[in-house]
Amino acid sequence: MGFSKLGLSDSILKAVLQKGYDKPSPIQEKSIPVVLEGKDLMAAAQTGTGKTAGFTLPILEILSKGSLAKSNQVRTLVLTPTRELAAQVQDSISTYGKYLPLKSAVVFGGVKINPQMQKLRSGVDILVATPGRLLDLYSQNAVKFDQLEIIVFDEADRMLDMGFIHDIKRILKILPPKRQTLMFSATFSDDIRKLAKSLVNNPIEISTTPRNSTVKSVRQWIHPVDKSKKQALLTHLIKEHDWYQVLVFSRTKHGANRIATQLEKRKISATAIHGNKSQAARTRALADFKAGKVNVLVATDIAARGIDIDQLPHVVNFDLPHVPEDYVHRIGRTGRASSKGEAISLVSADEAKQLFDIERLIQKKLDRVMVDDFVPDHNVPESAKKLLPPKNKKPKKNKNRNKPRYGKDSNSAENKIKKKKGFWGNKPNKKPKK
Ligand code: ADP
Ligand code: MG
Numbered sequence: 001m002g003f004s005k006l007g008l009s010d011s012i013l014k015a016v017l018q019k020g021y022d023k024p025s026p027i028q029e030k031s032i033p034v035v036l037e038g039k040d041l042m043a044a045a046q047t048g049t050g051k052t053a054g055f056t057l058p059i060l061e062i063l064s065k066g067s068l069a070k071s072n073q074v075r076t077l078v079l080t081p082t083r084e085l086a087a088q089v090q091d092s093i094s095t096y097g098k099y100l101p102l103k104s105a106v107v108f109g110g111v112k113i114n115p116q117m118q119k120l121r122s123g124v125d126i127l128v129a130t131p132g133r134l135l136d137l138y139s140q141n142a143v144k145f146d147q148l149e150i151i152v153f154d155e156a157d158r159m160l161d162m163g164f165i166h167d168i169k170r171i172l173k174i175l176p177p178k179r180q181t182l183m184f185s186a187t188f189s190d191d192i193r194k195l196a197k198s199l200v201n202n203p204i205e206i207s208t209t210p211r212n213s214t215v216k217s218v219r220q221w222i223h224p225v226d227k228s229k230k231q232a233l234l235t236h237l238i239k240e241h242d243w244y245q246v247l248v249f250s251r252t253k254h255g256a257n258r259i260a261t262q263l264e265k266r267k268i269s270a271t272a273i274h275g276n277k278s279q280a281a282r283t284r285a286l287a288d289f290k291a292g293k294v295n296v297l298v299a300t301d302i303a304a305r306g307i308d309i310d311q312l313p314h315v316v317n318f319d320l321p322h323v324p325e326d327y328v329h330r331i332g333r334t335g336r337a338s339s340k341g342e343a344i345s346l347v348s349a350d351e352a353k354q355l356f357d358i359e360r361l362i363q364k365k366l367d368r369v370m371v372d373d374f375v376p377d378h379n380v381p382e383s384a385k386k387l388l389p390p391k392n393k394k395p396k397k398n399k400n401r402n403k404p405r406y407g408k409d410s411n412s413a414e415n416k417i418k419k420k421k422g423f424w425g426n427k428p429n430k431k432p433k434k
Helices: 010-019 026-036 051-065 083-096 114-121 131-139 156-161 165-174 190-199 227-241 253-265 279-290 324-331 349-362
Strands: 041-044 074-079 104-107 124-129 150-153 180-185 204-207 218-224 246-249 270-273 296-299 306-310 314-317 341-347 416-420
Touching: 010 051, 010 083, 026 041, 026 051, 026 204, 051 074, 051 083, 051 124, 051 150, 051 180, 074 083, 074 131, 083 104, 083 124, 083 279, 104 114, 104 131, 114 124, 114 131, 124 131, 131 165, 156 165, 156 180, 156 190, 165 190, 180 190, 227 253, 227 341, 253 270, 253 296, 270 279, 279 296, 314 324, 324 341, 324 349, 341 349
Parallel strands: 041 180, 041 204, 074 124, 074 150, 104 124, 150 180, 218 341, 246 296, 246 314, 270 296, 306 416, 314 341
Antiparallel strands: none
């Protein structure tokens, strides 16, 4: 089925065509008609499946038919957990809406508020915002919601994980009750369902993701290794296989810095991103990594969220996350559908519990591959013969993630690295010329 059958007008179709999409993704095919009908929607699909266009295209269609936003008014509000994601969503909106007379803007913390107030003064049809900054702007009367028709929660699961629940509740109180509500998320956790109850009205549910499943086309395995040899093994793997674009996860900021420094010492270009780095430094690190100027990006879990990266061939878990769900998020950064990706975990004996929790969550035992010269002195204990069913209880959360963030711009890196285009498998991995 092509885009033209979905009920979108020519000016939108033209922009989509120029962007080079030939057909809608499954989530787009399902969500676009629902949104156009004005219904509330809860949609779950894995990262990289095109959810942004799934809500942006029909919203542009709806808005193009009504009257434009009056001063300080907003007709559609898109809330995202991170600045990077907010900027990306607005990019998509201006791309798809370039032949329409609609205005869009993006606001987030960490930068001056005055220019944002100025932008809002003449009204915007679509505003993309992170919750904290939106509330700041509202408290300064810079934004009003009398004309609000649609609210979108993008990456709703992330918003909850990052402790935005209080902000979300505050925002809901200031929105008109009669509105269309759309929720997008990678998975429907129990928390999401609970939140949804107070948000959506008789929603249509769409899901193209089995719960917590890892992506099939990702090859995953572990290298058992002694903790003290992890750094040397990482260097060895990168050099041995000529990996040119690797995302390495570290549980701590300090660890991320150390790994990057050590790689640099061994002549592998690497940079770290985490919450202690300024917004400018993070943006630069990411741009360098995307452009292939830097071969290894070392990131903490939170810092890695919300960013779209083209074709990521390798993800390495330098250490295993404490929350098994984070493993699924981490390896979701690499290959999907027809483009293959590899997720490799360096596991030391003390991480057996994390390993077992992950295997239990994904319902699959990870292959153990020994590397010559790195065979550990301390064995990683064997996994249980038969995997127990996944636990139902909620994962423990990092306390900091749940702190209310109203009024301040938490510096905790709130990004997510997301692979681009791989879902359609239309851009094979390219090795840069040497
Ligand atoms: P999600 O929000 O589900 O993680 P995105 O909306 O960020 O995914 O889309 C991931 C990538 O797929 C983007 O680079 C986007 O340009 C691309 N994309 C979206 N829709 C299509 C389509 N119909 N055909 C080809 N590529 C698409
Ligand atoms: Mg998205």
